[in-house]
Amino acid sequence: MREPTVAAVMTSPAITVGPDAAFKDVVALLAGKKISAVPVVDGSGHPLGVVSEADVMAKQEFHGGNDGAAWWSGRRRRARSRKAAATTAAEVMTSPVITIGAEEPLTRAARRLADKRVRRLVVVDPDGVVIGVVARHDVLAMFLREDAAIRDDIEELVLSKGMWVIPGTVTVQVADGVATLEGKLEHRSAVQVAEHLTSAVPGVVGVHNNLSYAVDDTTTVGL
Secondary structure (H helix, E strand, C coil): CCEEEEEHHCEEHHHHHCCEEEEHHHHHHHHHCCCCCCECCCCCEEEEEEEEEEHHHHHHHHHHHCCCCCCCCHHHHHHHHHCCCCCCCHCCCCCCCCEEEECCHHHHHHHHHHHCCCCCEEEECCEEEEEEEEEHHHHHHHCCCHHHHHHHHHHHHHHCCCCCCCCEEEEEEEECCEEEEEEEEHHHHHHHHHHHHHHHCCCCCCCCCCEEEEECCCCCCCC
């Protein structure tokens, strides 16, 4: 069973601006489109940086650059002070850009968001051109799927198509995203595979594996 990809949840097409876009125009775009950030791209659509609400707020925080941070301030505060004097997207953007491919698995996007401590990733095609944005809320939305839809996926994608289990051999119940598997399979390895594949179904929070087996094929007999 194939894991959902970034393409399944990303916002596309991406709204972008050029590096010479005026600061005020960028702010108007964020407000008008009700988005929290916009990628900055070059003439070929390759990412140069990202302008977020936090970036543009620096101008208010430091009074348009007239209230700069002192030399003993932290590195991040000094960087924000410099952004306050920005007049273009290139001057206020944050770079380098953290990107991900559209066909990357969603779990990789979640891991990258957490590791890099960012709110969004810029999605690029194989040529490195910006095609979308995937944000934390896009990933979290996968856990809001209805229990019935999750159960149907487990029965069809895992048991029927993934493992060729005879219908009725295994029963599936899902409550609040937690899947419970009941029944009996021939081999212990199949029981383990069923749990592994079920845990990968979008929206599954946890798995209660109550399956039993007839033969333990995971033990190694010494010679």
